Amino acid sequence: MPVFSYKAADTSGKVVKGTLDVDDERAAVARLQDMGYIPMQVRQGGGRPGRIAAPRIKGMDGLIRRVSTKDVMLFTQDLSSLLKAGLPIDRALVILIDTIEKAPLRRIIRDVLKAVQGGSDLSSAIAKYPGAFSDFYVNMVRAGEAGGVLEAVLERLGLFLESSQELKDFIKSALVYPVFLVLVGGVSIIILMTFVIPKFSMIFADLGGSIPLSTRMLIGASEWLKSYWWTLAAGAAAVVLAYRRYAAVPAARMRIDRAKLRAPFMGDLIRKIEVARFARTLGTLVRSGVPILQALTLVKEIIGNRAIASALDQVYTRVKEGDRLSRSLENTGVFPQLAIQMITVGEEAGKLEEMLLRIAENYEKTVRNLVKRLISLLEPMMILFMGVVVGFIVISMLMAIFSMNEMPF
Numbered sequence: 125m126p127v128f129s130y131k132a133a134d135t136s137g138k139v140v141k142g143t144l145d146v147d148d149e150r151a152a153v154a155r156l157q158d159m160g161y162i163p164m165q166v167r168q169g170g171g172r173p174g175r176i177a178a179p180r181i182k183g184m185d186g187l188i189r190r191v192s193t194k195d196v197m198l199f200t201q202d203l204s205s206l207l208k209a210g211l212p213i214d215r216a217l218v219i220l221i222d223t224i225e226k227a228p229l230r231r232i233i234r235d236v237l238k239a240v241q242g243g244s245d246l247s248s249a250i251a252k253y254p255g256a257f258s259d260f261y262v263n264m265v266r267a268g269e270a271g272g273v274l275e276a277v278l279e280r281l282g283l284f285l286e287s288s289q290e291l292k293d294f295i296k297s298a299l300v301y302p303v304f305l306v307l308v309g310g311v312s313i314i315i316l317m318t319f320v321i322p323k324f325s326m327i328f329a330d331l332g333g334s335i336p337l338s339t340r341m342l343i344g345a346s347e348w349l350k351s352y353w354w355t356l357a358a359g360a361a362a363v364v365l366a367y368r369r370y371a372a373v374p375a376a377r378m379r380i381d382r383a384k385l386r387a388p389f390m391g392d393l394i395r396k397i398e399v400a401r402f403a404r405t406l407g408t409l410v411r412s413g414v415p416i417l418q419a420l421t422l423v424k425e426i427i428g429n430r431a432i433a434s435a436l437d438q439v440y441t442r443v444k445e446g447d448r449l450s451r452s453l454e455n456t457g458v459f460p461q462l463a464i465q466m467i468t469v470g471e472e473a474g475k476l477e478e479m480l481l482r483i484a485e486n487y488e489k490t491v492r493n494l495v496k497r498l499i500s501l502l503e504p505m506m507i508l509f510m511g512v513v514v515g516f517i518v519i520s521m522l523m524a525i526f527s528m529n530e531m532p533f
Contacts, residue, residue, distance in 0.1 A: 127143050127145055128144045129166075199229060200281050207275035213246055214241050217233060217236065236253075250262055260425070268413075270413065295491075298496065305510070309514075318350050324521055338523065339524040342521075378431060384429065397491050399460060400484050401428075406419055407483075408477075410480065411481070423436065432458050449476070450467040450471055
């Protein structure tokens with residue numbers, strides 16, 4: 125019979141740990157509930173933990189000032205589990221303070237607990253910490269408190285944050301290999317240009333005579349890079365700084381974001397990412413009872429592309445005047461027709477929030493496929509580019525070596 129390790133809370137709020145000999149995870153949860161415990165984490169042996177509460181990620185608390193989205197997601201999932209088990213909000217927060225490993229979030233939740241114990245609503249308490257809890261998060265919690273369904277809203281929030289984090293993690297993991305390839309190739313070229321080629325240039329200089337043009341060009345580039353590498357670093361830093369200052373101007377940022385949407389392939393990818401974010405956020409807000417106009421205001425704040433965010437201002441105005449959401453979105457000319465048609469069906473069937481969440485799932489899958497396709501195109505192109513550069517260096521050196529027999533000795 126397999127052994128399951130667990131972490132749970134007793135009726136007094138004390139966190140207890142131990143092991144159970146049961147058949148599966150469900151049986152472990154049932155056994156803990158029979159023992160009067162509130163399950164928080166169950167895992168088989170040293171395997172992957174169950175989804176009662178997500179496992180904690182250890183980190184260097186002293187080096188982390190801002191609370192990450194993943195930390196908030198874990199806290200939200202755990203708080204939802206405890207509230208669904210029947211614990212009052214203050215008791216649940218007491219339990220979570222002892223289980224949170226990241227010091228910044230632990231300090232915030234300790235302050236939130238004091239505010240709640242002093243008679244404040246949870247939404248008002250967390251609203252004081254915008255660096256950890258966004259306006260979207262706060263309004264979701266406020267809607268849950270108003271409707272008396274806080275635990276259900278927190279569960280939806282946990283799912284929303286988890287889905288968003290999974291998409292971010294997928295994109296980051298997909299870019300790991302291309303970035304690694306660029307770094308390794310770049311370092312290899314720098315070593316060749318600054319250490320290997322100068323050795324050969326000394327040999328050719330001692331031998332005298334003429335060497336091929338490509339080799340002379342390569343040696344010249346090597347000498348320049350070795351002597352003036354700092355100009356490249358300074359130039360790159362200047363370009364980055366100039367871009368940031370330019371992008372800080374609202375009108376310039378708008379032009380940049382519009383250009384991004386027109387870019388081949390990348391424009392389509394950015395548009396689909398923003399549509400998925402828009403649909404999931406709006407669907408989650410509407411399902412949780414947030415009025416549509418307030419929801420549109422909140423959605424605008426999380427859209428990364430300013431061109432699309434500006435289009436939502438038009439949508440807000442038209443919906444406020446009584447127009448349908450689908451028609452308002454269509455008039456912007458920014459949102460894809462497929463998404464608009466699905467929203468139209470959702471409005472006609474009275475299931476707008478359900479259709480929005482389905483749109484989010486569809487576009488998130490599409491984004492994953494597009495990222496995979498992009499990486500599959502980038503990898504051979506990068507390998508080919510690195511191969512051409514290294515090949516040019518090697519061939520130039522070989523041509524000089526082969527021409528040595530023509531040099532006078």
